[in-house]
Amino acid sequence: MKDRPYHHGDLRATLLTLAEETLRDRGPGELSLRELARDAGVSPAAPSRHFKTKQALLDALALDGFERLTSAMTTVLAGDESFAAQLDALTRTYVGFARENAALLELMFARKHDPDAPPELAAAPKRLMDVATRVIEDGQRRGEVRQGPVDVLAVPLIAALQGLTTLALNGGFSPEQMDRSLDETIGFTLRGFRP
Amino acid sequence: MKDRPYHHGDLRATLLTLAEETLRDRGPGELSLRELARDAGVSPAAPSRHFKTKQALLDALALDGFERLTSAMTTVLAGDESFAAQLDALTRTYVGFARENAALLELMFARKHDPDAPPELAAAPKRLMDVATRVIEDGQRRGEVRQGPVDVLAVPLIAALQGLTTLALNGGFSPEQMDRSLDETIGFTLRGFRP
DNA sequence: CTTCGAATGTAAGCGGTGATAACAATGTAG
DNA sequence: CTACATTGTTATCACCGCTTACATTCGAAG
Numbered sequence: 164m165k166d167r168p169y170h171h172g173d174l175r176a177t178l179l180t181l182a183e184e185t186l187r188d189r190g191p192g193e194l195s196l197r198e199l200a201r202d203a204g205v206s207p208a209a210p211s212r213h214f215k216t217k218q219a220l221l222d223a224l225a226l227d228g229f230e231r232l233t234s235a236m237t238t239v240l241a242g243d244e245s246f247a248a249q250l251d252a253l254t255r256t257y258v259g260f261a262r263e264n265a266a267l268l269e270l271m272f273a274r275k276h277d278p279d280a281p282p283e284l285a286a287a288p289k290r291l292m293d294v295a296t297r298v299i300e301d302g303q304r305r306g307e308v309r310q311g312p313v314d315v316l317a318v319p320l321i322a323a324l325q326g327l328t329t330l331a332l333n334g335g336f337s338p339e340q341m342d343r344s345l346d347e348t349i350g351f352t353l354r355g356f357r358p
Numbered sequence: 359m360k361d362r363p364y365h366h367g368d369l370r371a372t373l374l375t376l377a378e379e380t381l382r383d384r385g386p387g388e389l390s391l392r393e394l395a396r397d398a399g400v401s402p403a404a405p406s407r408h409f410k411t412k413q414a415l416l417d418a419l420a421l422d423g424f425e426r427l428t429s430a431m432t433t434v435l436a437g438d439e440s441f442a443a444q445l446d447a448l449t450r451t452y453v454g455f456a457r458e459n460a461a462l463l464e465l466m467f468a469r470k471h472d473p474d475a476p477p478e479l480a481a482a483p484k485r486l487m488d489v490a491t492r493v494i495e496d497g498q499r500r501g502e503v504r505q506g507p508v509d510v511l512a513v514p515l516i517a518a519l520q521g522l523t524t525l526a527l528n529g530g531f532s533p534e535q536m537d538r539s540l541d542e543t544i545g546f547t548l549r550g551f552r553p
Numbered sequence: 554c555t556t557c558g559a560a561t562g563t564a565a566g567c568g569g570t571g572a573t574a575a576c577a578a579t580g581t582a583g
Numbered sequence: 584c585t586a587c588a589t590t591g592t593t594a595t596c597a598c599c600g601c602t603t604a605c606a607t608t609c610g611a612a613g
Contacts, residue, residue, distance in 0.1 A: 318539040319546040326521025344513040351514040351550040
């Protein structure tokens with residue numbers, strides 16, 4: 164029954180999976196390395212081999228979240244539809260991710276990663292914005308978006324998305340309000356970008 | 359030397375002050391009730407008389423933050439200037455607050471206050487949005503803002519502000535980038551509201 | 554003024570935590 | 584086969600939030 168092998172074999176991945184579960188349904192801060200170790204069936208000190216510190220575990224989680232969100236937003240932009248359609252898709256993907264990974268998204272944008280976070284993590288938001296940048300460039304090329312430096316234009320977009328979700332999670336919105344606000348924000352953004 | 363009175367006299371306020379200091383320059387999570395007690399020169403269990411739990415202390419901090427921000431935004435709208443001017447003032451006040459109270463703002467919008475937070479705290483974001491709502495109503499009355507339900511229209515505004523600040527804090531912006539993005543966001547919002 | 558209850562602080566201790574150091578088992582490259 | 588690197592274990596430290604039982608002080612009613 165208890166002849167578990169001395170080496171777990173895949174502890175790092177297991178820890179990440181378990182951590183994300185706990186994050187999802189009990190929030191960050193409820194996350195304990197010792198508990199993860201227990202759940203994984205290893206000793207309390209074992210996780211330190213893979214994550215020198217608890218913050219490192221959180222950083223890894225956040226980084227993975229950025230990658231998943233960025234990739235989701237990228238793949239949804241495959242076709243060459245109108246700017247309005249792309250914007251709509253982008254927004255709904257973002258909000259969808261936020262709905263299903265609320266705590267993770269919060270972790271991703273929490274200011275805990277300062278000031279000396281792993282460089283990849285520090286660069287992750289930038290890569291997210293690059294997706295928005297591409298959409299805007301496309302729109303400009305089609306004449307559907309007014310001219311201007313794309314990297315600056317992209318800020319209000321991501322900001323609106325991020326703000327909308329944190330507002331939705333904390334502002335005490337009903338789902339219907341959230342949906343209306345979502346539509347409103349899309350239309351709002353569209354107007355803001357109009358030539 | 360050590361004939362401190364048995365009763366501190368103003369422990370609750372002292373704790374809040376110390377807590378906000380720690381919050382400001384060491385971030386949340388670094389905040390320890392025991393340490394606060396030490397700094398206040400009081401026994402480790404003393405704070406529990408004023409804040410039954412650590413979360414209660416954080417909630418009080420967040421609530422105070424909401425009140426300060428709301429009041430700051432309200433007072434800056436005294437005159438009856440144009441919508442553009444009011445929007446500008448509102449935005450700069452918000453961002454100014456964010457700059458000076460980064461960790462506090464994060465705390466205010468952190469999803470830790472769920473699902474059974476003190477009702478006043480749950481209502482605080484709503485009151486913040488009410489300020490934005492008033493500005494929008496004014497704008498509509500002047501014909502400077504397009505028609506529509508104000509409570510829905512206000513969402514993109516606050517969302518953009520909140521998103522902009524969290525992006526600024528975590529997105530690795532330089533101050534100049536932040537300023538440009540701020541201007542861009544104001545202009546963006548103005549366009550979005552245009553009739 | 555005295556008394557007595559409420560408010561506030563203290564002392565002690567519980568279970569839990571993250572981190573580290575010293576040691577043991579396993580995998581792997583030469 | 585052997586030496587080394589990796590991964591897990593054991594033991595321990597300092598700290599934490601919280602609770603219970605007790606001490607002191609304050610303030611108001613008699």
